[in-house]
Amino acid sequence: MLLIPCPWCGDRDEVEFHYGGQAHVAYPSDPDALDDAAWADYVFMRDNPKGWFRERWTHTAGCRRWFNVVRHTVTYEIAGSYRPGDVPPKVAS
Amino acid sequence: MTAMAEGSAPRSAVAHLAPDLPDRPGGAVRLREVAFPAQVELRLDDEDATAFGPRAGQFLCCGMPAPGHAAGAGDPYVLWLGPGWYLAVDRPGSAYGLLAGLRDALGADCGGMCGSAVDVSAARTVLELSGPSARAVLAHGCLLDLHPRTFGPGRCAQTVLAQAQVVLHQTGAADYRLLVRTSYADHLVRWLLDAMTEYV
Numbered sequence: 001m002l003l004i005p006c007p008w009c010g011d012r013d014e015v016e017f018h019y020g021g022q023a024h025v026a027y028p029s030d031p032d033a034l035d036d037a038a039w040a041d042y043v044f045m046r047d048n049p050k051g052w053f054r055e056r057w058t059h060t061a062g063c064r065r066w067f068n069v070v071r072h073t074v075t076y077e078i079a080g081s082y083r084p085g086d087v088p089p090k091v092a093s
Numbered sequence: 094m095t096a097m098a099e100g101s102a103p104r105s106a107v108a109h110l111a112p113d114l115p116d117r118p119g120g121a122v123r124l125r126e127v128a129f130p131a132q133v134e135l136r137l138d139d140e141d142a143t144a145f146g147p148r149a150g151q152f153l154c155c156g157m158p159a160p161g162h163a164a165g166a167g168d169p170y171v172l173w174l175g176p177g178w179y180l181a182v183d184r185p186g187s188a189y190g191l192l193a194g195l196r197d198a199l200g201a202d203c204g205g206m207c208g209s210a211v212d213v214s215a216a217r218t219v220l221e222l223s224g225p226s227a228r229a230v231l232a233h234g235c236l237l238d239l240h241p242r243t244f245g246p247g248r249c250a251q252t253v254l255a256q257a258q259v260v261l262h263q264t265g266a267a268d269y270r271l272l273v274r275t276s277y278a279d280h281l282v283r284w285l286l287d288a289m290t291e292y293v
Contacts, residue, residue, distance in 0.1 A: 012236070015253060061251060061258050062250070063178070
């Protein structure tokens with residue numbers, strides 16, 4: 001079970017959260033210019049790294065805010081969390 | 094208008110369990126329901142909170158709580174639910190005045206209102222759990238660390254207790270308030286009664 005640091009509520013148990021997938025997937029700047037393959041790439045394709053991963057979580061049972069977490073996909077270690085727009089914590093890559 | 098039919102008086106969410114609730118003075122753990130509290134939810138963004146938060150706090154006579162805390166010792170009291178998200182709770186029947194006062198505090202009396210104030214009195218009921226063993230009972234199903242080094246009187250948190258979403262508010266050294274959605278209240282009270290059996 002993960003202990004996830006909510007930037008507003010502090011350390012809370014994983015069951016209070018919902019997962020939101022990879023963070024920092026930007027909406028296409030010129031959506032009209034995208035063909036089907038590019039749309040599919042934006043909608044469905046996500047990184048699947050073995051190592052540190054920046055991902056989104058929402059504190060469903062608490063403050064209900066979205067935020068980002070840097071988690072190691074092998075060790076499940078959490079390097080830290082940060083609010084949208086903030087600078088991610090540094091990790092050794 | 095016809096006269097109110099007999100039997101249509103409001104019934105609280107766990108009124109049917111009231112006879113089972115252990116409320117013996119001096120008991121190791123006591124549980125009672127405070128039915129029909131007036132509740133108003135406040136939403137303010139950062140700018141509104143700076144400008145109108147103090148006005149709302151002044152109307153409530155207890156100020157606005159810091160993150161993770163509650164404000165107010167009696168009625169009304171205010172709970173911090175999230176950033177810019179507060180729940181003001183007052184005596185039964187006072188929802189209309191509470192709502193009108195808070196709307197005025199947010200600028201409705203000047204013609205334009207910032208943020209939002211919504212009457213959510215029917216959403217939750219209040220359970221009061223107290224006694225020397227109250228913390229031990231909560232520990233059976235609460236994922237928060239309620240040890241005095243991390244949690245204490247005046248603190249509040251939204252969390253999960255026995256799979257039900259609750260607002261947990263510690264009011265005294267061994268006194269807790271649980272605000273639970275009315276539809277989950279029956280489940281939560283039955284769970285609490287079960288968890289309490291070894292302490293009562």
